[in-house]
Amino acid sequence: xxxxxLPVCGRETCNKKxxxxxxxxxxxxxxxxxxxxxxxxxxxxxxxxxxQVAFDLNAKTLRxxxxxxxxx
Ligand SMILES: [Zn+2]
Ligand SMILES: [Zn+2]
Numbered sequence: 001x002x003x004x005x006l007p008v009c010g011r012e013t014c015n016k017k018x019x020x021x022x023x024x025x026x027x028x029x030x031x032x033x034x035x036x037x038x039x040x041x042x043x044x045x046x047x048x049x050x051x052q053v054a055f056d057l058n059a060k061t062l063r064x065x066x067x068x069x070x071x072x
Pocket of ligand 2: 025026027028029030039042044045046047
């Protein structure tokens with residue numbers, strides 16, 4: 001434990017100590033310091049993927065609604 005590597009912020013340009021309690025990003029599961037723990041603050045890859053999925057789902061829903069409307 002004594003020689004174990006302390007977790008540092010997952011943001012490449014930051015070498016602050018990661019906050020194990022609140023610093024874990026639920027989108028990309030990396031650990032960050034208290035300044036970079038929010039997805040927007042570390043250009044979260046998981047968040048971008050999440051948004052893309054939501055966008056695709058939304059587009060699909062809009063298309064299917066259009067289809068139903070056209071039938072009626
Ligand atoms: Zn940081
Ligand atoms: Zn993240």
